[in-house]
Amino acid sequence: xxxxxxxxxxxxxxxLWIGRVFQGFLWLSLAIGFVMLGALLVQVFKEGYKWVxxxxxxxxxxxDPLIAGAEPAILATIYLGILxxxxxxxxxxxxxxxxxEYANRERWYNRLLEVNIQNLAAVPSIVYGIxxxxxxxxxxxxxxxxxxxxxxxxLLVLPTVIIAAREAIRAVPGTIRDGAYALGATKWQVVWRxxxxxxxxxxxxxxxxxxxxxxxxxxxxxxxxALTYVAFxxxxxxxxxxxxxxxxxxxxxxxxxxxxxxxxAIIVLLGILLTLNxxxxxxxxxxxxxx
Amino acid sequence: xxxKMTDVSVNLAEREQRLPPKEFREVxxxxxxxxVSYNGNPALQGVSLEVYRNFVTAFIGPSGCGKSTFIRCFxxxxxxxxxxxxxxxxxxHGEDLYGAHVDxxxxxxxxxxxxxxxxxxxxxxxxNVAFGPRVLxxxxxxxxxxxxxxxxxxxxxxxxxRLKASALSLSGGQxxxxxxxxxxxxxxxxILMDEPASALDPxxxxxxxxxxxxxxxxxxxxxxxxxxxxxxxVADMTAFFSVTRAGEGERVGLLVEYDSTTKIFTQPSDKxxxxxxxxxxx
Amino acid sequence: xxLSFQEELDRLEAHLQEEADLVLRSLRGxxxxxxxxxxxxxxxxxAFDDEVDDRYLAIGQGIxxxxxxxxxxxxxxxxxxxxxxxxxxLERCADLCVTISKLTKLSADLPQDExxxxxxxxMGSRAEExxxxxxxxxxxxxxxxxxxxxVLDELIDRANRRVVERILDLGPNPELREWGLRMIVxxxxxxxxxxxxxxxxxxxxxxxxxxxxEFTDASRPDxxx
Numbered sequence: 001x002x003x004x005x006x007x008x009x010x011x012x013x014x015x016l017w018i019g020r021v022f023q024g025f026l027w028l029s030l031a032i033g034f035v036m037l038g039a040l041l042v043q044v045f046k047e048g049y050k051w052v053x054x055x056x057x058x059x060x061x062x063x064d065p066l067i068a069g070a071e072p073a074i075l076a077t078i079y080l081g082i083l084x085x086x087x088x089x090x091x092x093x094x095x096x097x098x099x100x101e102y103a104n105r106e107r108w109y110n111r112l113l114e115v116n117i118q119n120l121a122a123v124p125s126i127v128y129g130i131x132x133x134x135x136x137x138x139x140x141x142x143x144x145x146x147x148x149x150x151x152x153x154x155l156l157v158l159p160t161v162i163i164a165a166r167e168a169i170r171a172v173p174g175t176i177r178d179g180a181y182a183l184g185a186t187k188w189q190v191v192w193r194x195x196x197x198x199x200x201x202x203x204x205x206x207x208x209x210x211x212x213x214x215x216x217x218x219x220x221x222x223x224x225x226a227l228t229y230v231a232f233x234x235x236x237x238x239x240x241x242x243x244x245x246x247x248x249x250x251x252x253x254x255x256x257x258x259x260x261x262x263x264x265a266i267i268v269l270l271g272i273l274l275t276l277n278x279x280x281x282x283x284x285x286x287x288x289x290x291x
Numbered sequence: 292x293x294x295k296m297t298d299v300s301v302n303l304a305e306r307e308q309r310l311p312p313k314e315f316r317e318v319x320x321x322x323x324x325x326x327v328s329y330n331g332n333p334a335l336q337g338v339s340l341e342v343y344r345n346f347v348t349a350f351i352g353p354s355g356c357g358k359s360t361f362i363r364c365f366x367x368x369x370x371x372x373x374x375x376x377x378x379x380x381x382x383x384h385g386e387d388l389y390g391a392h393v394d395x396x397x398x399x400x401x402x403x404x405x406x407x408x409x410x411x412x413x414x415x416x417x418x419n420v421a422f423g424p425r426v427l428x429x430x431x432x433x434x435x436x437x438x439x440x441x442x443x444x445x446x447x448x449x450x451x452x453r454l455k456a457s458a459l460s461l462s463g464g465q466x467x468x469x470x471x472x473x474x475x476x477x478x479x480x481x482i483l484m485d486e487p488a489s490a491l492d493p494x495x496x497x498x499x500x501x502x503x504x505x506x507x508x509x510x511x512x513x514x515x516x517x518x519x520x521x522x523x524x525v526a527d528m529t530a531f532f533s534v535t536r537a538g539e540g541e542r543v544g545l546l547v548e549y550d551s552t553t554k555i556f557t558q559p560s561d562k563x564x565x566x567x568x569x570x571x572x573x
Numbered sequence: 574x575x576l577s578f579q580e581e582l583d584r585l586e587a588h589l590q591e592e593a594d595l596v597l598r599s600l601r602g603x604x605x606x607x608x609x610x611x612x613x614x615x616x617x618x619x620a621f622d623d624e625v626d627d628r629y630l631a632i633g634q635g636i637x638x639x640x641x642x643x644x645x646x647x648x649x650x651x652x653x654x655x656x657x658x659x660x661x662x663l664e665r666c667a668d669l670c671v672t673i674s675k676l677t678k679l680s681a682d683l684p685q686d687e688x689x690x691x692x693x694x695x696m697g698s699r700a701e702e703x704x705x706x707x708x709x710x711x712x713x714x715x716x717x718x719x720x721x722x723x724v725l726d727e728l729i730d731r732a733n734r735r736v737v738e739r740i741l742d743l744g745p746n747p748e749l750r751e752w753g754l755r756m757i758v759x760x761x762x763x764x765x766x767x768x769x770x771x772x773x774x775x776x777x778x779x780x781x782x783x784x785x786x787e788f789t790d791a792s793r794p795d796x797x798x
Contacts, residue, residue: 104373175410179470181371182404183423183477184396193426198413308638497574504577523642524578556641 044270048263056264060231061246065257070265073246076146076226076234077215077272080242083150084157084214089207091154092161093196096203099162100169101191121159128156129223137224144225146240152220157210164206168199201287208280212273218244243269308553310527317344319481319511320365325379327360327369333537334360335544338379340530347503347512349522349552352532353572357544358515361532362483364388365513366402367395400427403474407486409466411458411473416450419458419469423477436476444472445502464495471502475510482506484514488521500525519568522552529555531564578643582652585635586712589656589663592628593708596663597701599625599670600766604697607677607759608690615674625667632660651783655776659711662769666704669762676755683752689739693759696732699725700766707773716781719774723788729767736760 010016059069095117103110132152142148172195180190196203226245234240241249243265250262320342327335335357342348350358360369365388369375381388388398412419420437424430437454441447446468450461458469467487474482484503488496503512503525516522522529530549537543548555548564559565566572599621606614636657639645645653703725710718737760740753771788779785 173410175406175408176412178368178371178406179410179412179473180422180426182366182368182399182406183426183473184399185422185426186396189426193422194412494574501574501576520644523644552642553638557637 041270044263044266047260048265048267051260051264052267056261056268060233061249062231065255065261068250068258068261070243070246070261070268072230072233073241073243073265074268076230076240077243077269079146079234079236079240080150080153081211081215083147083236084153084211085207087150087154088158088161088210089203092158092207092210093165093203095158095162096165096169097191097196100166101187101195117159117162121163125156125217126219126223128152129220131155132220132224144227144239145237146234147236148224149221149226149240149242152224153214153217156217156220157214160210160213161207164210165199165203168202168206169195171202172198201283205280205284208276208283212276212280215242215276216244216269216273218242218248221245222248243272308527308551310551316346318342319344319384321380321382321385323380323382325361325364325377325381327357327364327378328376329372330374332541333543336537338546340546340549342511342513343528344511345507345509346527347507347514347525348528348530349526350513350515350530350532351517351519351522352544352547352567353534354517355542355544356532356534358532359485360544362485362513362515365481365483366399366404368404370395400477401479402481402483403477403479404483404485405467405470405474405487408490409463409470411461411466411469413457413459415455416458416461416469417454420472420476423473427477429477440472440476441469443475443506444468445498445505446472462495464491464498467491467495467499468502471499471506475506479510481511481513484512486515486517489517496521523556526552528552531555531559531561531567533563533567578645578649581635581639581643582645582649585632585639585653585656588628588632588635589659590708590712592625592632592660592663593704595621595625595628596666596670597704599667600697600701600704603670603673603677604694604701606674607697608694610677610681610685612678612681615677618674619671622667622671625664629660629664632656636660648780651780655711655780658776659773662772666766666769669766673759673762676759680752680755683755684746684749685752686739686743686749689736689753689756692732692736692739693756693763696729696736696760696763699729699732700763700770703729703767703770704773707770707777711773711777711780714777714781716778719777720788722771722774726767726771726789729764733760733764 055067055069057069057074058071059067060071061073062068099110099113103113105111129152132148132155136142136148136151137144176194176198177190180194185193221242222245225239226241227239230239230241247262247265247269250258250265253259318341322338322340322342325335325338326333338361350361352358363369364377364381365383367388369377377389383398383402387393412422414422417437420440421430421433424433424436429436438447438451441450446465449465450456450469458466461469467490471482471487488499491499500521503514506512507527514522514526528549529552531547532544533547534542535545548559548561550560554560555564556568559568563572599618602614602618602621605611606618636653639653643649703722706718706725707722709715710722737757740757743749743753775786775788778788
């Protein structure tokens with residue numbers, strides 16, 4: 001097909017149409033996902049928005065749906081969140097720093113560590129639940145307490161935090177490190193004063209996303225002892241329930257009203273998670289570095 | 292810097308260049324048969340030369356000749372590259388830089404480095420310059436140190452009103468002068484520059500060259516450059532490196548000629564040097 | 574910007590002006606030796622040429638170094654090339670002074686003609702003046718001053734022609750005639766010094782305008798500026 005100078009209209013109509021069909025297919029994929037998600041959300045909201053009120057937030061659950069609230073569950077979810085952050089961030093960032101800055105990639109144990117972290121991120125959450133039951137609740141005798149729930153959720157989300165932290169640390173260019181070393185900084189000073197501060201936005205984003213994942217988990221908490229009926233406010237070393245578990249319990253009840261209650265609790269849970277995610281995205285956009 | 296006009300044996304080129312004769316020069320680095328290899332593959336071999344105090348010494352040569360590898364030996368930056376091995380000796384004021392008890396951190400306090408692409412830290416201008424003194428425990432009178440360093444780097448007037456602004460808001464040439472100021476703030480004796488102007492436009496380049504001329508009064512400067520006209524303009528002594536094939540045919544760098552800059556650019560002793568500076572190399 | 578380069582250029586020019594001062598001293602000495610028949614002074618002038626040669630070599634090396642290391646362009650390049658030419662010219666002027674002194678010594682015992690000696694004093698002064706004007710115009714980049722040298726050179730040329738005529742009329746005395754023959758060369762030397770001064774003026778014009786041209790062309794003698 002020779003090129004005619006001066007004739008700039010498209011050479012072939014066929015490739016044009018293939019392009020259009022492809023684009024249409026992409027839109028369709030997008031639409032399916034959005035429509036299904038949208039339908040779910042709309043249904044939940046329609047059902048539950050009327051009962052998102054003070055009763056829901058400040059009353060304990062009860063057999064009477066009209067006075068039942070989710071205060072213990074909401075409090076427990078908040079406590080779990082705080083503990084999760086306290087545990088995962090130091091552990092995750094520490095591991096990431098070790099792997100990125102100190103570990104010698106040639107050594108077999110470091111390579112083993114690498115492979116394991118990737119694998120752990122893919123393990124189903126119920127397996128973590130079994131692990132928690134066996135080692136934490138029974139093994140060391142912690143019992144079915146909030147702390148055990150927090151610890152097991154930590155293990156669950158830790159690989160994600162490690163991976164996110166590693167990405168953030170890796171994104172810090174080597175030239176920054178070179179510049180710091182060249183001034184006479186020790187390895188510790190380079191990591192603490194240059195690498196970590198520069199990686200903080202990425203680490204924060206990753207941690208918050210991991211946190212929001214952890215707060216939505218139900219299965220491991222069930223196995224570690226989140227009771228389905230808790231009428232008292234939780235303490236760290238006491239028995240507990242969490243919002244996902246509470247929702248699960250309410251759905252299982254026969255009364256229609258409990259389904260509505262569940263829907264409103266779902267709205268609260270979604271609200272918490274979406275806020276966290278939005279915050280993470282805002283953080284990322286605000287502090288994103290263009291190297 | 293008096294030149295003994297009656298000494299006939301002194302290199303005529305050196306006389307014209309107004310370099311002090313050899314007896315008056317102080318040796319800062321004495322390199323003896325230095326070699327560097329990466330994971331067993333030799334990159335540089337058999338380099339011997341002396342670097343003099345308050346001189347600008349340039350390393351020139353084609354790419355792959357090992358000049359960047361060589362300059363990184365002076366401040367132990369090759370330690371950061373896994374698999375890098377340094378053989379031979381570099382005597383710094385008589386002490387072996389690669390001796391058993393030498394701490395790279397101590398070395399880098401005295402021998403600073405400026406890199407090819409300006410690499411300011413993602414912090415404020417002030418914090419960039421203050422970083423070195425802070426980590427080295429020199430944080431008394433920090434404001435004065437920062438001002439002095441920025442003045443010496445010919446940047447003070449341009450930034451004195453916005454020290455808290457991000458360093459990344461400066462232009463390329465300004466960023467490089469900031470990196471120089473950062474280096475000067477720890478009061479080194481030697482400043483190593485690895486192609487400091489290759490990422491800059493001509494005007495910024497000229498400012499860096501003028502700066503080198505100023506700084507050599509107080510510091511000793513070693514610069515790697517792939518722009519041989521730059522070496523001709525700024526350097527007192529020039530070392531020409533080239534590549535050769537080693538035993539198994541792999542490329543390895545070596546020092547071909549080391550002399551006063553005027554000699555290298557008017558009457559080089561080695562044909563390879565002449566081929567390179569006249570642009571007939573390769 | 575490029576302060577060290579500018580310093581080197583300034584230093585080169587300063588050395589050139591120093592060389593010119595030496596040449597003027599040489600000329601004054603040669604003229605005096607001629608006038609007073611002072612053989613010792615003549616010897617001094619001859620020995621003094623070594624100083625000028627030293628300067629000549631040093632400036633030559635300076636030019637070589639400047640070209641190799643600083644790669645001058647535009648006006649800087651023209652300056653360096655102008656210095657190159659003027660350096661050559663000044664060295665030749667010094668050699669011409671040596672020739673005059675050698676001839677002075679050779680004709681020490683010969684009879685002289687007063688009128689001619691006066692004429693030489695006048696020509697010599699004119700040559701001195703032309704050299705001074707040329708070097709000053711160069712230093713100040715004064716195009717008009719450089720072009721004025723042509724007129725002054727014309728005066729020396731006329732004086733030279735008058736000298737030749739006078740020498741032809743010197744009469745039958747063989748010693749006087751021998752003296753006359755030698756003095757023709759002296760006259761020629763002085764005229765050449767004047768020509769070199771014009772050359773310096775042409776270099777000044779080249780430096781300022783970028784155009785290299787001869788002020789007068791032998792094939793077109795009427796062309797004056």
